Amino acid sequence: MAITAERLPREFVQRLEPLLGEEWPEFLAALAGESQHGLRQNPLKIQQAEWEKIAPFPLERVPWCREGYYLQEEERPGKHPYYHAGLYYIQEPSAMAPVEALEVQPGEKVLDLCAAPGGKTTQIGAKLQGKGILVANDNNPQRIRPMVKYVETFGLTNCLIFNERPERLARHFPGYFDKILVDAPCSGEGMFRREPESMGAYQKFGPERCRQMQREILRAAARMLKPGGVMVYSTCTFNPYENEGTIQEFLQEHSEFQLEPVPQAHLYSPGRPDWVVGGRPELALACRIWPHKNRGEGHFLARLRKNNNGSRLAGAGRPGGTDPYLAEGAKELASWHRFRQNYLKTELNGRYWLNGGTLYLVPPELPVLQGLKLIRPGLTLGNLYKGKFYPDYALAMALKPEQFAQPVYFTLDAPELRKYLKGETLPAGEAKGWHLLCLDRWPLGWALAVDGYLKNYYPKGWRLQS
Numbered sequence: 001m002a003i004t005a006e007r008l009p010r011e012f013v014q015r016l017e018p019l020l021g022e023e024w025p026e027f028l029a030a031l032a033g034e035s036q037h038g039l040r041q042n043p044l045k046i047q048q049a050e051w052e053k054i055a056p057f058p059l060e061r062v063p064w065c066r067e068g069y070y071l072q073e074e075e076r077p078g079k080h081p082y083y084h085a086g087l088y089y090i091q092e093p094s095a096m097a098p099v100e101a102l103e104v105q106p107g108e109k110v111l112d113l114c115a116a117p118g119g120k121t122t123q124i125g126a127k128l129q130g131k132g133i134l135v136a137n138d139n140n141p142q143r144i145r146p147m148v149k150y151v152e153t154f155g156l157t158n159c160l161i162f163n164e165r166p167e168r169l170a171r172h173f174p175g176y177f178d179k180i181l182v183d184a185p186c187s188g189e190g191m192f193r194r195e196p197e198s199m200g201a202y203q204k205f206g207p208e209r210c211r212q213m214q215r216e217i218l219r220a221a222a223r224m225l226k227p228g229g230v231m232v233y234s235t236c237t238f239n240p241y242e243n244e245g246t247i248q249e250f251l252q253e254h255s256e257f258q259l260e261p262v263p264q265a266h267l268y269s270p271g272r273p274d275w276v277v278g279g280r281p282e283l284a285l286a287c288r289i290w291p292h293k294n295r296g297e298g299h300f301l302a303r304l305r306k307n308n309n310g311s312r313l314a315g316a317g318r319p320g321g322t323d324p325y326l327a328e329g330a331k332e333l334a335s336w337h338r339f340r341q342n343y344l345k346t347e348l349n350g351r352y353w354l355n356g357g358t359l360y361l362v363p364p365e366l367p368v369l370q371g372l373k374l375i376r377p378g379l380t381l382g383n384l385y386k387g388k389f390y391p392d393y394a395l396a397m398a399l400k401p402e403q404f405a406q407p408v409y410f411t412l413d414a415p416e417l418r419k420y421l422k423g424e425t426l427p428a429g430e431a432k433g434w435h436l437l438c439l440d441r442w443p444l445g446w447a448l449a450v451d452g453y454l455k456n457y458y459p460k461g462w463r464l465q466s
């Protein structure tokens with residue numbers, strides 16, 4: 001049902017109509033129109049030129065994100081096998097802007113502080129190209145579950161996932177990160193067109209409560225950024241109180257930070273210093289995405305740099321704790337090493353961490369961490385059980401077929417492909433041992449040949465239903 005002025009929350013109309021003035025009818029008309037849909041292609045899996053040749057949907061590029069495309073509303077990208085192969089992430093086009101503004105470079109240490117369900121995490125991970133460290137955190141455990149899956153499907157090997165309060169993370173990571181994204185919880189006014197039901201929650205969690213959360217999250221983020229580092233703050237709300245207002249307050253409290261121009265600012269509208277009391281002129285360096293001016297839902301982004309003068313806080317970059325890593329020759333690793341020798345045709349770089357029977361490969365540069373709620377300390381290799389090693393879905397998605405001894409290739413039209421994605425057993429003939437099942441040259445998951453059958457190890461929660 002189209003959004004009309006009558007359906008909008010009263011306080012929202014009362015605040016925004018006078019601010020927008022003569023633009024208000026245009027804004028309302030845009031809200032009554034169709035919301036924008038999109039996907040972001042995964043450069044870790046496929047080059048863009050090839051993607052554009054094989055893409056099963058008509059695609060039109062998003063101007064502010066190289067890998068971003070608009071999609072028609074009627075498309076069902078979540079059901080396509082390419083989605084299962086991690087070739088793209090389904091993302092609203094405006095939501096692609098904040099990571100572009102962060103200008104992530106391979107090898108950097110990056111924190112995505114409010115990360116679930118992981119859209120921007122996959123975007124940052126793709127930009128890191130497997131080099132450096134990506135720490136993704138969210139304080140909501142339910143929202144973290146899909147994030148783990150997206151991180152794994154995208155093939156990210158250097159991503160750690162925490163379920164922590166930002167102030168607790170800050171105690172362990174003072175001055176550690178080159179870049180930080182704060183995609184803050186907000187009143188979500190920018191999503192009214194796309195998710196009209198969110199107008200209900202708007203009444204419950206008003207701007208005041210959101211502002212308080214934003215303040216606390218930004219304070220913690222400021223402590224974790226290196227001198228000279230860059231932080232991007234973003235929301236999906238129009239409310240100046242949570243946008244320019246939050247940034248104004250942050251700058252008053254943190255004289256070591258300055259606003260910087262947002263890259264590609266010409267594509268967006270400027271921030272509005274005149275919409276907050278005593279607003280500093282440089283708030284105009286922040287950017288707004290308006291649905292009546294851009295093809296995207298409402299968004300706000302600001303890019304901040306911490307100056308170089310401040311000394312690092314004590315202990316920066318070296319969070320403490322006892323070393324939990326296993327030595328290469330540890331007896332617990334015997335079944336993993338057998339698997340590796342039998343099947344893997346590539347070297348994996350990192351340190352081993354065994355936790356509750358699950359074996360992880362942790363990025364080599366990661367400091368020792370203890371006392372934090374760590375959901376995924378790196379790449380999940382698999383499970384050790386009764387002297388055997390069972391490879392994890394994450395490992396499958398991080399490999400290329402030629403890096404595994406027994407790949408099985410399906411084409412897009414092969415009936416076995418859908419059977420595998422539905423979790424069905426397939427005939428194996430004489431084959432034995434672990435197989436990496438792939439769609440063309442993109443892994444999908446594992447199967448184990450037992451007594452003439454391929455036992456299906458495609459994760460239960462992600463199987464095709466029909």
Ligand SMILES: C[S@@+](CC[C@H](N)C(=O)[O-])C[C@H]1O[C@@H](n2cnc3c(N)ncnc32)[C@H](O)[C@@H]1O
Binds near residue numbers: 095121137139164213
């Ligand atoms: C706008 S959403 C993030 C969307 C995500 N960045 C993405 O691109 O998929 C804001 C997130 O902040 C989380 N959040 C709320 N309060 C938080 C806090 N104090 N610390 C960390 N995360 C928080 C929420 O659980 C929610 O997942």
